[in-house]
Amino acid sequence: MSAVTGGARPPAAGGGAGRLALPDFPWDALAPHAERARRAPGGLVDLSVGTPVDPTPALLRDALAGASDAPGYPQVWGTPAVREAVAAWFARRRGVPDLDPDGVMPTPGSKELVAWLPTLLGLGPGDVVVHPLVAYPTYDVGARLAGAAPLPLDDVASLPSPVVDLPGGGTGRVRLVWLNSPSNPTGAVDDVRRLAEVVAWAREHDVVVAGDECYAELGWTPADRGAAGEVDVDERGDLVPPSVLDPRATGGDSRGVLSVYSLSKQSNLAGYRAAFVAGCPALVRHLVGVRKHAGVIVPRPVQEVLRTALGDDAHVAEQKERYRARRAVLRDAVTAAGGRVERSDAGLYLWTTFDEPAMDTVARLADRGVLVAPGSFYGAAGERHVRVALTATDERVASAAERLAG
Numbered sequence: 001m002s003a004v005t006g007g008a009r010p011p012a013a014g015g016g017a018g019r020l021a022l023p024d025f026p027w028d029a030l031a032p033h034a035e036r037a038r039r040a041p042g043g044l045v046d047l048s049v050g051t052p053v054d055p056t057p058a059l060l061r062d063a064l065a066g067a068s069d070a071p072g073y074p075q076v077w078g079t080p081a082v083r084e085a086v087a088a089w090f091a092r093r094r095g096v097p098d099l100d101p102d103g104v105m106p107t108p109g110s111k112e113l114v115a116w117l118p119t120l121l122g123l124g125p126g127d128v129v130v131h132p133l134v135a136y137p138t139y140d141v142g143a144r145l146a147g148a149a150p151l152p153l154d155d156v157a158s159l160p161s162p163v164v165d166l167p168g169g170g171t172g173r174v175r176l177v178w179l180n181s182p183s184n185p186t187g188a189v190d191d192v193r194r195l196a197e198v199v200a201w202a203r204e205h206d207v208v209v210a211g212d213e214c215y216a217e218l219g220w221t222p223a224d225r226g227a228a229g230e231v232d233v234d235e236r237g238d239l240v241p242p243s244v245l246d247p248r249a250t251g252g253d254s255r256g257v258l259s260v261y262s263l264s265k266q267s268n269l270a271g272y273r274a275a276f277v278a279g280c281p282a283l284v285r286h287l288v289g290v291r292k293h294a295g296v297i298v299p300r301p302v303q304e305v306l307r308t309a310l311g312d313d314a315h316v317a318e319q320k321e322r323y324r325a326r327r328a329v330l331r332d333a334v335t336a337a338g339g340r341v342e343r344s345d346a347g348l349y350l351w352t353t354f355d356e357p358a359m360d361t362v363a364r365l366a367d368r369g370v371l372v373a374p375g376s377f378y379g380a381a382g383e384r385h386v387r388v389a390l391t392a393t394d395e396r397v398a399s400a401a402e403r404l405a406g
């Protein structure tokens with residue numbers, strides 16, 4: 001993702017061309033493989049994107065219908081009820097007992113906020129946005145949209161100073177650190193000790209920390225790393241990924257820390273664009289202030305869906321069981337096919353290597369009709385891995401397993 005090309009530039013107009021130089025959209029490169037996979041016997045099984053395929057729960061569709069009379073403008077900040085629902089959910093599900101509802105803002109999906117957060121925080125040239133080495137591409141894009149420099153780096157807390165040398169030459173000052181736990185694409189989970197280290201470093205240097213956490217309800221295997229007691233598990237023995245707002249990480253003070261969250265995955269709501277940011281009230285107030293000018297608002301009916309979804313754990317648990325079953329089938333299948341699944345402790349992906357370049361794996365599996373994403377989409381460190389998504393129907397997952405075994 002480090003290559004910056006002119007492929008996405010708008011036509012030259014008034015000298016603006018080149019100011020917004022973004023990478024080519026990575027999925028476009030998969031089109032020829034998708035085409036080949038489509039021609040395989042049994043057709044395409046698309047495990048390349050993490051888009052939910054199961055129905056939106058009836059409870060949430062009813063909530064949308066019930067709130068469809070919405071003639072007036074909704075508030076950027078969200079209704080008090082939705083902000084209180086977020087705070088109650090953090091207390092019940094995320095181990096954050098005292099989130100201030102004032103420090104909550106709904107967002108129309110979290111990709112939008114990831115892409116614009118550096119701009120909304122006023123970052124620009126000379127500023128640096130740190131994100132994980134192997135990462136969801138939008139952290140890099142968001143830095144570029146702001147004119148800041150993206151810096152892929154896992155161990156930010158070991159930097160002696162926030163002033164850093166940049167890969168392209170020159171120096172910049174770190175202003176924002178993205179954490180992504182559970183990770184897309186690797187499924188790695190940060191324990192509270194690591195979260196606390198990053199928060200402490202960021203506070204010392206007046207840097208904002210944003211934790212992108214939308215796979216938190218999809219914990220699987222307790223990682224066998226770290227000392228006992230650092231990894232939480234639920235009554236089923238599933239890993240419970242901690243939030244960056246966990247008081248063990250923040251000392252009970254959310255200053256400078258944000259959690260970015262989405263219901264796209266856990267509630268099958270990707271089509272609704274139902275997400276939120278929560279944490280430091282002063283930062284959230286700032287974001288609300290800027291977005292009022294820009295008119296970025298979650299539609300009122302979707303705010304009601306968000307509120308309803310956060311109050312109901314049953315549909316989330318039900319969806320998790322669907323993914324648990326698909327994960328077991330796909331894990332066995334990729335292992336039988338010679339792949340090695342690494343990390344993948346939580347989330348919707350199996351981070352897999354066949355000990356060959358990622359595009360070779362993509363091509364081989366596409367010949368059998370199974371489309372996966374090359375790890376190189378997520379940074380150079382992913383160039384020998386592929387990401388296998390669990391987001392296909394039971395029928396398609398079974399079909400993929402058959403072909404991988406054959």
Ligand SMILES: Cc1ncc(COP(=O)(O)O)c(C=O)c1O
Pocket residue numbers: 050108109110111112114136180183184212214261262263264270274275
């Ligand atoms: C790490 C991560 N962050 C953010 C998003 C965006 O989610 P949405 O825009 O659907 O809320 C995704 C979606 O795949 C993701 O994987």
